[in-house]
Amino acid sequence: MARPKPCHEPLNSAFAKVSNMQEKYHPADIERAAQAHWQQTGAARAVEDPSRPKYYCLSMFPYPSGKLHMGHVRNYTIGDVLARFHKMLGFNVLQPMGWDAFGMPAENAAIQNKVPPAKWTYANIDYMRSQLQRLGFAIDWEREVATCSPAYYRWEQWLFTRLFEKGLIYKKLGTVNWDPVDQTVLANEQVIDGRGWRSGALVEKREIPMYYMKITAYAEELLADLDKLDGWPEQVRLMQKNWIGKSTGVRLAFPYELDGKADKLWVFTTRADTLMGVTFVAVAAEHPLAARAAQDNPALAAFIAECKKGGVAEADLATMEKKGMPTGLCVQHPLSGAPIPVWVGNYVLMSYGEGAVMAVPGHDERDFAFAQQYGLPIRQVIAVPGETFDATVWQPWYGDKTVGVCVNSGKYDGLDHAAAVDAIAADLAAKGLGEKKTQFRLRDWGISRQRYWGCPIPIVHCADCGDVPVPDAQLPVLLPENVEITGTGSPLARMPEFFETTCPKCGKPAKRETDTMDTFVESSWYFLRYACPDNDQAMLDARVNYWCQGGIDQYIGGIEHAILHLLYARFFTKLIRDLGLPGMAPLDEPFKRLLTQGMVVAPTFYREGADGKKCWINPADVDVSTDERGRPRGATLKADGLPVRIGGIETGCRSRRTTGSIPRP
């Protein structure tokens, strides 16, 4: 690209007057005058101009939580410096700003302060906008978007109906955290040590119907296109690659007969070469086989009920104690025909893969630990020259598929991993009991939320016509703004004036969907809408082609969004490309360059209460004493002059968690 000519703007007289070189810098005067000048001249206004090269500088939009924090200031300063630098180089710069305005904190504030979420959110937006303006960022405020405004979310609903009609959004059961006291679904964040954060009740897993976006249909392209993103940090690309988690393996079946009916239990494995070492299979508590076995086994029924306790967060499931119980049922080994006992495992999830796993204790570390705990057989079926297998102690080579060959596996003895997988897959295929399969760790994206402050899902449930998308002419489905939030149940589900409607197809009385969408949906396309925020006839228009051509030039935001937000945004860009909106040039990837900033940290101070819990103290309330070399030696609370403990350098969220009164030492 040819280097563009620099452009200079005349200063107006007010700015010129204060900007003359002075002894001291008076920010109140100089910045006010400079900002007034920029305002009058529309200095930050971005206008499409095909004759000039564009530079689209995007910062992740903030959640309007109340006030800007240091992380915002840092993030938007980086963006502003890049935007101004490129403007000085002569680029036609777009630096927009908006508000990721739906979400849980507004509902929490509503419960606490008895203020409707909409009112709270709009007040925060007004305040934070004024803070950004005082910071003097070169933002084109004419393009501001707030995701909670109907002008924005109507197009999200419009897109939903298109994707629903294409089958890219579908309905299936999903597992959620259920608070049995508050009778409400909880976010993972609201489950603390397996209990509801407000009620304190033990949380249960519950399966409910939800809408899912078929992101797995794009798994292959989302993975392959990571290679094109050479303007992204390597670590972020690697994290996304591992998250998508492409693996090749074998989907195979264990046949069984139950109640006089023949059936098959399907599992997926990347280690088909160890198939002859299977000594049991484990199914999820919700698996039909588990339910069937529990019918005449009260102890098993009690265990299954216990498995349903606790939340659904993967980190909790992965760290909890592995427990299991035999069902008393057996399935047949697909090759040897030997009986294989079926166990229920609390670590097997119905929503992952087939809801069942085959266990090879000899060559999988977790299966090994489980087998030892419950006295299940451990069989060696892989050998490495010079190494001795000992069924009482796990050794790393047991699970390493890059070394060793099959043993104790009959005709497969002597084959290495790849050859054994091929041979076993061929034999399974011949029997109709399996085939090679590519599998992704990535799961379809559940977007239904049983919450009020979000974008209503534009579906009408009709007894005769089923799930009917709301026709374009009836969009947007408006979210009522004056509601009372109690923290129990979903407010929309208690509002007949919202959900009572008629079927768009047959006209009979019908019920409107009361779930709202995951707020990640809004943040998956806002960067495209900045190009045409005023269009009330279409979601996007040709202005997107100008600003987003070749990708948004620079995206800046926190590393915490390295996977979910950035993957969803990439997914939406491809979805929108494939919808082929009129006048829109195809765009494969939204962000050409990505800059992920770290977390802002600061010194922390705390006291320990009688119960041993740390109570974090605002650094502004602390006096720090130092020695003659400037090293901190002690700290006291200004209010009582008594010592507080120095907690080191940490992220701001520590002090945010401060609750209750500060204990005396």
Added chain:
RNA sequence: GCCGAGAUGGCGGAAUCGGUAGACGCAGCGGAUUCAAAAUCCGCCGCCGCAAGGCGUGAGGGUUCGAGUCCCUCUCUCGGCACCA
């Protein structure tokens, strides 16, 4: 538990290829200037030691003439783990 990143003075951080560890800045200390202060300028500033010297890049091993840098093991911290945003 799994994936990713990291650990260097009181603090933020340099050291691009394996070659003088701590550039630059902040804080601190000393001095100049000043009636005094602020501001400014000059100097000192890893730890122990009067010094000579010794020690030192999260811990422990290893490779090398030489390791902050490469290899192995471990510890801790941070981000994410699909309903926080």
